[in-house]
Amino acid sequence: MKRRSISIVPLFALATLYLQGSTDALLQHRKFKAxxxxxxxxxxxxxxxxQQDATYPFAKSLSDTFDKDVKIHEQFTHDLFAGLSFNLDDPNPSAVTASSYDDKLQSLFDHDHVTAVxxxxxxxxxxxxxxxxxEDDxxxxxxxxxxxxxxxxxxxELKNTGKGIVVGIIxxxxxxxHPALGGGFGKGYKVRYGEDLVGDKYDSNQPNPIVRPGPTPLDKCGAASGAxxxxxxxxxxxxxKSANFTGVAPDATLGMWRVFGxxxxxxxxxxxxALLKAYDVGSDIISLSLGDNSGWTEGPDTVVASRIAKKGTIVSIAAGNAGASGAFTVGSPSTGKGVISVASFDNSNNLVYKFKATGFSDAIAYASGESGKFKTGDLVPGDNKVGGTQDACDASTIPAAxxxxxxxxKRGSCTFSIKAANLAKAGAIGVVVYDNSGGDAFTPSAPNAPVPVLGVGQKDGEALLAAVKKGKVSLTFDGKLSPVPLASAKTVSSFSSVGAxxxxxxxxxxxxxxxxxxxTLPRYLGSWGLMSGTSMAxxxxxxxxALYLKARGxxxxxxxxxxxxxxxxxxxxAQNGVKGIDSPLRQGAGLIQVYDTIKQNIHLSPGEFSFNDTSSNQHKTQTFTITNHGHSTVHYQISNNVSLAVAPYDLAKSGYTYTQPISYTTDAAKLRISKKSIKVAPGKSVKVKVSVIPPKSDPKKHIMYGGYVQLKSSNKKNGLDLSIPYFGVVGHQKDLPIFDADFPYLSSDSDGKVAYEKNDTFVFHQRNKTASAFIITRLITPTPLLQADVIDVKTKKVIGKAFPDQTYLARHTLNPGEQAQAxxxxxxxxxxxxxxSSLKGVPVPHGTYNLNVKALHVFGNPKSKKDFDVWTSGPIKVTN
Structure with missing residues (x-):
């Protein structure tokens, strides 16, 4: 037994998977997606x-069975989703036990009309x-x-402002x-549809969330609320729409379904x-600027969004803002089948503040998520070796000064939140981060940072560094905003999540x-403002x-x-002025060009290719169809326009822990194209086969190559150039390890500070009703299935499961609170x-046991033992 000196505190979460007497222990059922x-x-x-008619009878059965201990929240009787949500609580554990709940729920969930929990x-x-x-023109x-x-x-040119198109926003x-949003709600106003589903005080993380729905989706939180x-x-x-501002579709009709307090x-x-309500009012497009960090497609909200898209309503969802955490950070529900996952591109200009620095004749531009009127103060190095790759990522390297x-x-290696937290702990009054890739002033995304975080350009940062090494540099701020060009204009935002x-x-x-x-901002926040995120894209x-539908129907x-x-x-x-197209895993097909999309008459289907990994023969050859809806014959030359590849790992430095942020390589695939030159007459279609020859990269590196099938037009008057993004992975995803090195391990505390080695005996006293053992896990690769068995050391036999199977788990990152779990x-x-009747937890008899944890590889077969990562604990002696 030893103390762990791992940098994962606080841990990701304590997941109470099977706790006797807790309602989390109740749903040990084959239909439960734990x-x-x-x-x-x-x-x-x-x-x-x-079926829909099962909702109300089931709700009555729940109420009759559990009385005041159950609270039914939502009931759905929709053809796209029939079901309900409920909360089961045990206010008096001595009177109502988990096992009695368990038996009753078993019989309810055994009914054929229950398809999933x-x-x-x-x-x-x-x-x-x-x-x-x-507000300034x-x-x-x-x-x-x-x-x-x-x-x-x-x-x-088209006089198209989206009039008559309904965009439902969740x-x-x-x-x-707000005058720019119509000045009212309901018929005759810009915001015509919607309602408040939750109320101001709703927070789902509270033990008993306060839900106070309202008839309109008005945000009246007030500046003091923190909204x-x-x-x-x-x-x-x-x-x-106002005198000084024009949205994308200024005459479109809006719906708003408020889902946050x-x-x-x-x-x-x-x-x-909210999805079902937005669908029911006839929204032409449903827009969701929200999501989580899981790249799976199996969540119930993700499934509902996919069903709505299949019915013909366009669903647009933010990809996420976790780009700094590396590859595979696009979140659900944007991973749903048939929905559109949206990346963010940087604007051409930014609004920046400026500060004056001792010894500098010109003011230095910076950006920040906070007001620019900061206190005057001196600037000092924030790390013992500023300019390296780990600035302020390790609290021990921060000087006392x-x-x-x-x-x-310097920007890089860890998140701005980590840098800010470490510097604040050392007593800093603020953080000045300079860019690491030649960029200009930028807004560092550091939610809940304890001190102001300012972003400056690389050249300015390097000049400041040289100055502070020579002597005292003081900063003074005037808090005034002015527009400046962005070096990163029209490229993918650094925060935008990375696929696949x-x-x-x-x-x-x-x-x-x-x-x-x-x-626009609420009037209580000054009416106008700047934000960054895939939430805006x-x-x-x-x-x-909306403009497209107005033009096309x-x-x-x-x-x-x-x-x-x-x-x-x-x-x-990937960077302006530097050779190399960015990966489709960052930009998808690229930045939308709305006029061309509306006016052009040549169509390629499908619009994207995934060649999967190199174990997948069925994906190696794909076919696209080019259709000419115009009035003239078009002629194209077809070629392979390769992009930079994503290197998700640095094996020598950190093994299969994802690099944060991603790194690029020039590894490129070759394409075998069945027709290098094609002509398509009006009203006709032509099919083209494309086969991939992946780059000869080391399969262990799992390089994520990509590019575009490029169709270059011989006559731009008849048809513009077109392209189809593609990507694939060299190597077998099924070969990737699930557990990080030195994980899992057994601990006596949920923080994982005490580690039991394989030759240590963990003593479990059953007389202690709160006794627990904790398996500290770190998943460097997502897993669709995690199981844990209890093995009798004497007989070497599995006596049962330690807790229910866990499904569709996300990978961990290096970010605070996301590094591991207990x-x-x-x-x-x-x-x-x-x-x-035997699915409730049974105390193990006195004796010695091992816990055997198994995690299924991506694309693995749950019936094949070799497709699991397996870890077995040391001995756990269970006694009185």
Missing amino acids: SSEPNVLTGRYIVEFA YPIHAIQRPELTATQVR SIAKAIAPHHLTQVDRVHK DSGVDYY SGHGTHVSGIVAG CTGSTGNDIIIK VKGNYGLV SYELDLRPNIGAPGGDIYS TPYLSGSI KNVKPAYVLEDFQNYAFKAP LRWDGTYLPKSNKP
Whole structure:
């Protein structure tokens, strides 16, 4: 037994998987999709039925069985989802035991009409901070992104403003009294549809969330609440309109379904309710700027979004803002089948503040998520070796001199939140981060940072570093904003999440402006402001699709609409001025070009290819169809336009822990194309086969190659160039380890500070009712299935499961609170019998046991032992 000196405190979560007397122990049923994810809400569940008429009888059975101990939240009698959500609580454990609950639930869930039971997950409100901006015509024009996407041409040349198209938004509410958002709610107003599903005080993370629905989705939280005005900002991007500001589709009609309180999170049962309501009012597009960090497609809200898309309603969802955490960070529900996952591109200009620094003749531009009026202070090095690869990532390397001063550090290696937390702990009053890739001033995303975090350009940062090494440098701030060009304009935002989905579908699908976007804010936050995130890119795409539907008609299928946008998207470099197209895993098909998408008549289907990994022969050859809907014959040359590849790991440095952020390589695939030159007459279609020859990279590195099947037009008057993004993985995903080195291990505490080695005996005293053993796990690769068996050391036989099977678990990151998790074992087992009466936890007899934990590889066969990562604990002696 020894103390662990691992840097994973606080741990990811304590998942109480089977705790005697807890309602989490109740659902030991074959239909229960158990999960040890940290955002699972204790004692809250979603039940899905095979038919709508089962909802009310089941709700009555629940109420009759559990009386006041059950609270039914939502009931769904929809043709797209029939079910209900409920919370089961035990206020008097001595009177009502977990085992009695267990038996009763077994009989309820055994009914044929119950198809699945899910734990409810919390979805965190997007943690974006707005930079408040006064309404100013010159600022609004300088910061408008419409020239990047051709939206300005659609407005001016086509006179298309999206009138008659309904965009349903699921978010935090909207200040519809804002003049740019119509000044009211209901018929005759811009915000015509929607309601408040939760109320101001709702937070799903609370033990008993306060739900106070309202008839309108008004955001009236007030500045003191801490609310960010997220939904109002999103609404303005879609359809805001004033003398100095024009949204993407300024005459579109909006719906808003409020799913967040003023702060906190929402449950995915609320998301399901909002999706169904937005669908029922006839939304042409449903826009969701929210999600979690899981790249799986199996969550109930993700499934509902996919069903809505299959019915013909376009669903646009943010890919996520976890790009700094490496590959495979696109989150659900944007991973759903048939929905559109949206990446963020940087705007052409940013609004920055400036500070004066001792010894510098010109003021230095910086950006920050907070007000720019900071206190005067000295700038000192924020790390003993500023300019390295680990600045302020390790608290032990921060000099004592930062106390009472601003700490200067270089961007990279760890998140801005980590840097800020470490420097604040050392006494710094603020953090100045300079860019690491030649960029200009930028807004560091550091939610809940304890001190201000400012982003400056690389050249300015290096000049400041040279100055502080020579002598004292003081900073003074005036708090005034001014527009400046961005070096990263029209490239993918650094925060934008990186694909693919865990099952190797291309995500994100496409991109839109999301970095440094000016839009409406609630009047209590000053009415106007700047935000950055895929939260902003998603409504921008939704508004663009509204323009498309206005031009083409509402009856276009969602898949066709996405393909059209993908066909004509702008393919961005990874960095302006540097050779190399960015990977489709970052930009999807690229940045939308709305005018071209509307006006062009040549269509490619499908709009994207996944060649999967090199173990998948069935994906190595793909076929696309080019269709000419125009009036002239078109002629194209077809070629392979390779992009940079993503290197997800640095094996020599960190093994199969994902690199944060990603690294690029030039590994490129070759394509065997059946037709290098094609002509397509009006009204005709031609099929083309494309086969991939992956790069000869080391399969152990799992290089994620990519590029674009490029169709170059011989006559731009008849048809513009088109392209199809593709990607694949060298190596077998099934070969990737699930557990990190030195994990799992057994611990006596949920923080994992005490580790029991294989030759240590863990003594478990059953007389101690709170006795527990903790399995500390770190998943460096996601797993679709995690199981744990209890093995009798004497007989070498499995007596049962330590806790229910866990399904569809996300990978861990290096970020604080996301590095590992603790799985609790309470000294009971689930017998191997499949009879319902034997599925409740049974205390193990006195004796010595091992816990055997198995995690299934991605694409693994659950019936094949070789497809699992397996770990066995040392001896656990169970006694009185």
